[in-house]
Amino acid sequence: MTDAGPGDRIAAFYERFPYPHRDPDAAVGDLAWIRPGSLPAVAHHVFGGRLPAGRPLRLLVAGGGTGDAVVCLGGWLRRLGLAGRIDYVDLSERSCAIARARAATLGLQDVAFRVAPLESLAEGIDGPYDYIDLCGVLNHVPEPRTALAVLSRVLAPGGGIGVMAYGRIGRTGVYQAQAALALLGVDAGRPDAVALARAFVRGLPQTNWLRRNPAFQALADADDAELADVLLNPRDRAFGVAELDELFAAAGLRIRTFTPPFLYDPVPALRDPTLRAAAAGLDHRTGRQLAELLQGSLKKHVFYAVRDDQGAAAEDEDPAERLLDDPATVLVPAGIRPPALAATLRGRSEQARGIQIDVDGRTISVGLRLSDLGLDVLSAIDGPTRVGAVLDRFAGQRDAARAELRQVQRRLTGLGLLYLLAG
Numbered sequence: 001m002t003d004a005g006p007g008d009r010i011a012a013f014y015e016r017f018p019y020p021h022r023d024p025d026a027a028v029g030d031l032a033w034i035r036p037g038s039l040p041a042v043a044h045h046v047f048g049g050r051l052p053a054g055r056p057l058r059l060l061v062a063g064g065g066t067g068d069a070v071v072c073l074g075g076w077l078r079r080l081g082l083a084g085r086i087d088y089v090d091l092s093e094r095s096c097a098i099a100r101a102r103a104a105t106l107g108l109q110d111v112a113f114r115v116a117p118l119e120s121l122a123e124g125i126d127g128p129y130d131y132i133d134l135c136g137v138l139n140h141v142p143e144p145r146t147a148l149a150v151l152s153r154v155l156a157p158g159g160g161i162g163v164m165a166y167g168r169i170g171r172t173g174v175y176q177a178q179a180a181l182a183l184l185g186v187d188a189g190r191p192d193a194v195a196l197a198r199a200f201v202r203g204l205p206q207t208n209w210l211r212r213n214p215a216f217q218a219l220a221d222a223d224d225a226e227l228a229d230v231l232l233n234p235r236d237r238a239f240g241v242a243e244l245d246e247l248f249a250a251a252g253l254r255i256r257t258f259t260p261p262f263l264y265d266p267v268p269a270l271r272d273p274t275l276r277a278a279a280a281g282l283d284h285r286t287g288r289q290l291a292e293l294l295q296g297s298l299k300k301h302v303f304y305a306v307r308d309d310q311g312a313a314a315e316d317e318d319p320a321e322r323l324l325d326d327p328a329t330v331l332v333p334a335g336i337r338p339p340a341l342a343a344t345l346r347g348r349s350e351q352a353r354g355i356q357i358d359v360d361g362r363t364i365s366v367g368l369r370l371s372d373l374g375l376d377v378l379s380a381i382d383g384p385t386r387v388g389a390v391l392d393r394f395a396g397q398r399d400a401a402r403a404e405l406r407q408v409q410r411r412l413t414g415l416g417l418l419y420l421l422a423g
Helices: 006-016 039-047 068-080 093-105 144-153 174-183 193-202 224-231 241-250 273-280 284-295 319-325 338-346 372-379 387-414
Strands: 057-062 084-090 111-115 129-135 155-166 253-259 300-307 330-333 354-359 362-367 418-421
Touching (some): 039 068, 068 093, 084 093, 144 155, 330 387, 372 387
């Protein structure tokens, strides 16, 4: 194994540790809202709420691992009654076999599986794809710029890419731990590598950065694939938001939004009014950089990118918002029950209203200061609900309810909890 090239080592790693660990015969809970592959989120952020119509969707899962994105996207195609084809590409035979078995168990149709590097995708043969799911892949490819150039060539005009990439600051301690294990001669090729890595984590001193990082407190008890992926992966790189902006720009792509958007707004993290005003005056990209530095805990960056020549809206504008003017537009709650949330908030003063959100295993408290009428509007969104059906409940104050609906949508979309789909 030590004589193998870098590409061979990464392929061999995922043959030994298919990731994430999945039993093809067992359910793993609801994957409908995993990021970035949830189709309502893709529709909202990439297509302004309007998925391509009149033909089957073409979807690519690049570096699909054991199949979570295939399960998520395939489930949404079925749920929304949409025709579509999913192409899966991954280096690992074992990962592909698990993904294929999961798709078969769920009865997912029109999924094609290929074991190959994503760099093998070719313009004119593969795609063009409306949406490319690229989750946890840029961290492990030999050359991120090359990989993005390939994906850009097979991306359909008007299409987009959903990305999860490791965040450098939030993974503080991980790379120091990897370096320490390397000095100890512990690498993924050793039969006892996982056992030694687990013992290493359990024995770390209290001052060690990995031990102090709240995002990795449960690492010692993680399954073998998770532990190995964090500490033993032979090619592991992380990114800052500025680096990601530059990387995608070099491929002719533009990051439309990081998600959930509230994490990338620096203003709420500052208390001093002078500093808050300075942060509010920053351009969108610089503001994201500041937010990352202030948060200090973003171990993953999830975002959507589109072609830079699409002439889309300004970065601080949500193109899907204009759909609120159409009564046929569907409001799609993401992992919440708005009536129950409204009932919880109603007993508090407006200034005290807030919500706890789970982001990558950590719970964040966020203010959700809606008026009483705003709570009434929120209560009317009971599952996927058309805008017209919400407003019809406020016949006597329709204009006021419409204004409150805009506030509800902006705040919940900013928290990653509500999306808009054209009716």
